[in-house]
Amino acid sequence: MMKEYLFNLIKKHQYNISIYTEDIFERRCQEEIIRSDEDKSSFVYVEFDFETIDNTLGNKANSQQFWNVFIETLSQNKRGNDILGFLEHESGIGLLLLDSKLDGWTRLAGRFSRNASKHNFDIINLVLEKTVKPIVYPSCIQDIQAQQAQKQEQ
Structure with missing residues (x-):
């Protein structure tokens, strides 16, 4: 159902956004x-x-407003190489910010908040601060390797 809602939203406002399967x-x-x-990039x-x-x-109206702001913000600030797609079982949306580090996500989160x-709709910050956890690759791998090395030393 959310998939249809998002596609209708994109179509209604004629946003230039694609969401991969x-x-x-x-x-x-x-x-x-x-x-x-x-490329040794991140x-x-x-x-x-x-x-x-x-x-x-807490309710459907707030969730729909979240997605309205989300899609509108992405359409206004989308870099051509960022990728949006459905997660497994269409349980959500994944976003790849290519050639970016944590500051790239921080800027985009700020744009979500401002919009x-x-x-x-300032309650968007509940989602951005409490439920969304950006992962920076390859830093996440290096962090895991460092933790494993630390455990081996002990």
């Missing part, structure tokens, strides 16, 4: 890991889980 999005994520390893991966957002915001304020 879960299969294609998963493949793009894998390709980006390979590309980042080869990217940010962020998940927006539909159910978690619904639970955080939400224009719509008197």
